[in-house]
Amino acid sequence: MKDNLSDYLRAVSLKRNMEKEYSEINSDIFFFDNKFFDNFRLALIDLVNFRDAKEQWNLLLVDTPLIEKSKSFNKKRKDIENFRNNFSGHYDADVLNTVYRKYNEAFLTDSGSESQYIMITFRMLQESINSRDGELKSMFFWDGDIECDLFCPEHQAILIKYLNETLLAAIEVCEFVAQKLVEDLQIPDSRTAMAVLIAEMEQAQNEDL
Numbered sequence: 001m002k003d004n005l006s007d008y009l010r011a012v013s014l015k016r017n018m019e020k021e022y023s024e025i026n027s028d029i030f031f032f033d034n035k036f037f038d039n040f041r042l043a044l045i046d047l048v049n050f051r052d053a054k055e056q057w058n059l060l061l062v063d064t065p066l067i068e069k070s071k072s073f074n075k076k077r078k079d080i081e082n083f084r085n086n087f088s089g090h091y092d093a094d095v096l097n098t099v100y101r102k103y104n105e106a107f108l109t110d111s112g113s114e115s116q117y118i119m120i121t122f123r124m125l126q127e128s129i130n131s132r133d134g135e136l137k138s139m140f141f142w143d144g145d146i147e148c149d150l151f152c153p154e155h156q157a158i159l160i161k162y163l164n165e166t167l168l169a170a171i172e173v174c175e176f177v178a179q180k181l182v183e184d185l186q187i188p189d190s191r192t193a194m195a196v197l198i199a200e201m202e203q204a205q206n207e208d209l
Helices: 002-025 034-061 066-087 093-102 104-108 114-130 153-185 190-208
Strands: none
Touching: 002 034, 002 153, 034 066, 034 114, 034 153, 066 114, 066 153, 093 104, 093 114, 104 114
16 A cells, blocks of 8 residues: 555656646746746656656556557657756766857856856757757757757747647646546545555554564
8 A cells, every 4th residue: 555655646746746847837938047947957857757657657557548648758758868967967978068169158158157057058958959860859840950959939949849748748647647546545635645654654663663
């Protein structure tokens, strides 16, 4: 029961987090604004956490329409991990050298500022996308240009659309998993589930003493 409770609370938590991030990302904030950047980063962290959680939920998704959304997410795993790494400062050395060579002014302007960090991070993300052939890179084929340029409003919109679709699919899976588990557990809400899980953990600790 403890594992099911844990999975239920994880699904509820991820769903709530991603819903908030989706709302903030689509609230007409300037693309390079700190608030947009922070919610974009948090969304990527939660999507990687969703990836890990989903490994435990696959049996719940078999023979449901959501199995296709799960498979679709699997195709995006490498892209999401790559995005998260860039937003966490885990830069690929070759991509970083490319960015420094092509956009040297970004490293010289507002040195050490928050805006400089945001600009460089999006340049890193942009060049990471351009360095990997595949479906994501092909989405940025616009007006005869086959490279992603995240300082182009049209390309910003493509990236946001890609993230939105990924978030919404993940939210739907989390909602299904939470509903399925709460029915099996016969627990009315997440607060009760948390109380039950804590009680079980305390009981287990007492038994070990």
